[in-house]
Amino acid sequence: MALPTLSSRDKILDVAEALFARRGFEGVGMREIATAAGLGKSSLFHHFRSKPQLYYEVLGRVIERLHDRLAPVVASHSGSIEKLDRLIDVLVDALAEQPTTARLLLRALFEEDATAHDQLPEAIKCEQVLADTLEGIQRLLREGVDAGVFRSVSVAHTVQTLIGATVYHFASGELGDGLLGRPLLSAEAVSRRKEELHNLFHHGLVVRPA
Amino acid sequence: MALPTLSSRDKILDVAEALFARRGFEGVGMREIATAAGLGKSSLFHHFRSKPQLYYEVLGRVIERLHDRLAPVVASHSGSIEKLDRLIDVLVDALAEQPTTARLLLRALFEEDATAHDQLPEAIKCEQVLADTLEGIQRLLREGVDAGVFRSVSVAHTVQTLIGATVYHFASGELGDGLLGRPLLSAEAVSRRKEELHNLFHHGLVVRPA
DNA sequence: GTCTATACTACGATAGAC
DNA sequence: GTCTATCGTAGTATAGAC
Numbered sequence: 001m002a003l004p005t006l007s008s009r010d011k012i013l014d015v016a017e018a019l020f021a022r023r024g025f026e027g028v029g030m031r032e033i034a035t036a037a038g039l040g041k042s043s044l045f046h047h048f049r050s051k052p053q054l055y056y057e058v059l060g061r062v063i064e065r066l067h068d069r070l071a072p073v074v075a076s077h078s079g080s081i082e083k084l085d086r087l088i089d090v091l092v093d094a095l096a097e098q099p100t101t102a103r104l105l106l107r108a109l110f111e112e113d114a115t116a117h118d119q120l121p122e123a124i125k126c127e128q129v130l131a132d133t134l135e136g137i138q139r140l141l142r143e144g145v146d147a148g149v150f151r152s153v154s155v156a157h158t159v160q161t162l163i164g165a166t167v168y169h170f171a172s173g174e175l176g177d178g179l180l181g182r183p184l185l186s187a188e189a190v191s192r193r194k195e196e197l198h199n200l201f202h203h204g205l206v207v208r209p210a
Numbered sequence: 211m212a213l214p215t216l217s218s219r220d221k222i223l224d225v226a227e228a229l230f231a232r233r234g235f236e237g238v239g240m241r242e243i244a245t246a247a248g249l250g251k252s253s254l255f256h257h258f259r260s261k262p263q264l265y266y267e268v269l270g271r272v273i274e275r276l277h278d279r280l281a282p283v284v285a286s287h288s289g290s291i292e293k294l295d296r297l298i299d300v301l302v303d304a305l306a307e308q309p310t311t312a313r314l315l316l317r318a319l320f321e322e323d324a325t326a327h328d329q330l331p332e333a334i335k336c337e338q339v340l341a342d343t344l345e346g347i348q349r350l351l352r353e354g355v356d357a358g359v360f361r362s363v364s365v366a367h368t369v370q371t372l373i374g375a376t377v378y379h380f381a382s383g384e385l386g387d388g389l390l391g392r393p394l395l396s397a398e399a400v401s402r403r404k405e406e407l408h409n410l411f412h413h414g415l416v417v418r419p420a
Numbered sequence: 421g422t423c424t425a426t427a428c429t430a431c432g433a434t435a436g437a438c
Numbered sequence: 439g440t441c442t443a444t445c446g447t448a449g450t451a452t453a454g455a456c
Contacts, residue, residue, distance in 0.1 A: 023322055026236035029449060043422050103320060109383050110313060112233055156389040157406040164374025172370065173319050179366040196367040204414025240432065253440050
């Protein structure tokens, strides 16, 4: 019963998200998005002024979804190790549940054509929420280092490693499937990914009292 | 004195590599490549039959460059820890010296339009060389695990982490620059990246005798 | 809010002169 | 080996009827 009668706008955002994730900003046409949403091309331009604006609204939704799941973790009052474990779990689950997220985020790093329109309010919103999310992760790591729980690593480099280990992993598609010998998004592969990352960072980041 | 009179073909491959790395397969037009190489569009089609063929020749060159640098490392007869360190150093240096490599490789995971042409001989060559390179890395890790030098990790997951930690890192562009507070490709950032990765994997992967 | 029709530009690719 | 000219298609975006 409610399938809550998705508005045209939300329907468009959904199909655009899937298409942009698969083929990128340049690879998708407004016509294709419109017909996939069951509309004419001109109706699409009624809902979104331009292609870059639509793209950044799609990207903004994705970043916000991620932000909303990670924010409680970094704001929680547990120890640094528990927080890191929880961060990994939540991040991996989020990327696994929404398979478009990882690719859309990685693509966003590259798409210079969209970056050419980064004065758009939708683009600025994206950057702000992303920056806030990254700051939270950095804070989590910085607190662990300051408390002597983590080694005195470079926080920035560790964030990069963490992104690579999660976002890249779930964006790696057929290459990842081939390496693992099973689908990246299968339940076993997802829980194994968490386990491997927990182990890597427990051994690699946490200071063991001799 | 030689500037060795770059052939038209090589000149085209160079400019196409730069453009594909920046804007992807769909984002670059044959016309743009031609004029950037100092040719007319039709002359470009004389050297390369189609856009996908040109793309895969560019990608193949990049993958082979990487393969040629990594092959001696995985074939060498040193210990697993030394090999891993050397692998990290060579990989990081290669990605830092050729800034197009990381983006081109990551993009190649996504570009489905090019993947639609994966029956091309140039595409098959790419896949073979890449597979060979990845097998070498897997062998390196497997040997370390079997020798009891490395923890009994999933080799496939560790390869994924290694790729993320290097290829993603050097493809991360402005985001990475912002996190590090300096250019990703600066000498300090590059040598710091090696150091951080050495430390992470020494602590996180190598078995310490108690 | 959705449609048809249209304007204009760029795309990949080909033909044929030089 | 490079050029001009051209084909057919598809791109973003707009105007205006319903």
